[in-house]
């Protein structure tokens with residue numbers, strides 16, 4: 001069952017130097033209880049897409065077309081106030097740098113407790129603080145950390161606090177945008193395990209990363225974005241063992257472990273300027289297999305095997 005259905009979503013940034021086509025006609029579902037990861041190079045539109053789900057596309061960005069359906073409602077059409085209620089309660093989000101969402105001047109326990117007060121779940125601060133201490137234990141921190149200020153905690157501990165805040169009201173979806181990128185590898189693993197725990201309890205996870213190996217290790221499904229386009233989507237096995245899009249193939253080859261390649265082959269060329277994306281397939285200037293049609297016509301999404309979709313002209317020939 002789909003928890004969230006994203007349909008034909010396009011998002012532009014209206015900058016002084018032009019319109020950035022950051023997300024272009026993207027459609028996919030986030031299923032109940034699944035871990036779905038969005039991978040792609042820096043600037044491919046992953047964060048923009050994630051922010052749009054919680055109504056936080058930063059100005060000068062705007063959703064220009066499309067729908068985000070959740071519980072029979074189109075989130076794109078909700079008022080700020082309605083969206084604020086959904087945020088935290090139904091959908092939680094954590095970011096790369098927890099300091100951006102934590103208040104440096106308040107004890108972390110109070111910041112967790114506030115979620116219960118703000119959403120009207122509890123009216124007594126005493127009870128809310130107790131709940132906060134329980135939550136701290138749930139995210140693997142001793143209850144006494146409640147009285148700490150963010151700067152007294154390590155990066156990994158701060159990310160646990162951010163996750164505690166995001167998960168306080170047991171949202172159905174946790175969006176995590178590069179939550180471990182700033183952490184060392186061992187701490188990274190513990191944060192991933194923590195999210196795995198929430199997934200086991202039924203929370204859907206939308207995980208944003210440029211780390212394909214990390215996505216492959218933890219996800220049920222992987223979505224690949226390139227230059228604002230969803231170019232491929234499928235189960236981990238489908239995408240990693242049988243990639244369809246030339247960009248996905250290049251991405252996998254750039255990760256040394258995944259296909260047992262020893263040397264890292266970086267993808268030649270650069271992500272195009274999204275103020276003026278290439279005609280036809282946005283990947284054609286970098287694609288080793290590009291033909292005439294790729295320069296002229298935009299490829300449509302094709303379902304090549306059940307649940308495995310990709311947009312590439314070459315797939316039609318198979």
Ligand SMILES: Nc1ncnc2c1ncn2[C@@H]1O[C@H](COP(=O)(O)OP(=O)(O)OP(=O)(O)O)[C@@H](O)[C@H]1O
Pocket residue numbers: 013015020022040041042043044045046047048049058059060061210274
């Ligand atoms: N506030 C903004 N104003 C103007 N353009 C923006 C803004 N935020 C993002 N963009 C542009 O939108 C495009 C998509 O950016 P986005 O941050 O969504 O990509 P990303 O895949 O999350 O990248 P990263 O891996 O670096 O976080 C890029 O071209 C970026 O320059």
Ligand code: NI
Pocket residue numbers: 046047048177
């Ligand atoms: Ni990002």
